[in-house]
Amino acid sequence: MLVAATCAYSNIASSADFPSRTIRIIVPVSAGGWGDVTTRVVAQKLGDVLGQSVLVDNRTGAGGLVGIRYTKEQPADGYTLMSTGSTISIQESVNKEPGYDALKDFTLVGTFARSPALVIAGAKSTYKSLGDLVADAKAHPGQISFGSAGIGTTTHIAAAMMLKQANIQMQHVPYKGNGAAMPDVIAGRVSFMVDAYGSSAAGLHGGLLKALAVTSDSRLPVLPDVPTTAQQGLPGFTYYYWLGLFAPAGTPKEVVKKINDALEKVLSVPALKAKLEAQGTEPFYKTTADSTAFLKKDLTDNQEMIRTMGVPKQ
The missing domain is CATH 3.40.190.10 (Periplasmic binding protein-like II)
Incomplete structure (x- = not known):
């Protein structure tokens, strides 16, 4: 009981102090791609709001699976996040053994951009x-x-x-x-x-x-x-990429809220909005609850789309 109480107190204390060191954002795509470029723009301002450095770490390979699986195994403390979007839904749908469950293994802290x-x-x-x-x-x-x-x-x-x-x-x-x-x-x-x-x-x-x-x-x-x-000649056809910050499942709610609140502040800065729009991107902020609902729909939509298109599982 004493050990459990000590651990609980430690988690509360660490959550209250968050962030006290550098935060890392895993990007599961190669440098120079839209997901990488957009994440770097937001990460810099996110660091300003949170008062700590936010570094971008590209972990590429297997269509995004290398970075996704890596992030899943990191400590659930808010110091390792991942920036991705429909990739996490699509890879779960097209792989027989993706190595993760998007809803069980991650918390979508908040969406932040779409293009x-x-x-x-x-x-x-x-x-x-x-x-x-x-x-x-x-x-x-x-x-x-x-x-x-x-x-x-x-x-x-x-x-x-x-x-x-x-x-x-x-x-x-x-x-x-x-x-x-x-x-x-x-x-x-x-x-x-x-x-x-x-x-x-x-x-x-x-x-x-x-x-x-x-x-x-x-x-x-x-x-x-x-x-x-x-x-x-393709009436009604639209497609948008989107990005959100994911944390390993079990990340304290207080930490998730701090990051989401910081995202909201970052995306309301006129200069950042203008910079994103100059890149053909628009801010796409959602609360953690709304982001989770959005992810559930994205998973369902992609599973149905891939099944209808007849894309074979790898």
Whole structure:
């Protein structure tokens, strides 16, 4: 009883003092991708609000599974968090043994950002629009290829959803991350890739890439000349990437609340909102309770989507 009481007191004390040292955010995607770039923007300001350094640690591999599994095994004290979104839902759905249960092994502290996807091709591509790409794919079924950051990643699923609605078939070429795929997209060795604006902006504005479509409800202010997928023959089609901060299950509620409160403050800062919007991203804050409900729906939606698309479990 004395040991239990001592441990309970220690947990309360540590929660009250949180944070007293550096916080680490695991990012299960490669450096330079949208999830990495966006997390770094928010992490810096989060550290300012919490009064401690917040470091980003990229743990990549297996479509995000390496970082997810690693985070699951870390102490539930709030000092190791993870930034991810639909990847955690998708990988649980497409793997026979993902090695985690998103709802049982993690607490979604709070969502913080979302971004539509872009359909991007090399600047020298003959395609001038999504309509050109669809027409070519219909004329050459199964002969056109598209790249992704890996099987079961959001870049793969978003593209597969779009192709299904367009009723076309293409060859899927999975890579080990967006960064690995980009040179082949630029060179035209694959016809296109679905990517977030934040991680393709340099190529778009540097003359290496072109955007054929955006998957948002309306055109992006940063790319006003790029039509939506709905405006190019795919009525109702939208797709958004999202990000949230996850903590290992069992993290004290007081710590979770402190982090969520800090997220809310960070996302209300006008300069940060402007910086995110300049990257084609919008703040997407939810409380911990609302974030949990959102995750449950995302898990269900992705499981149903993957089943309907016939994506085989790995």
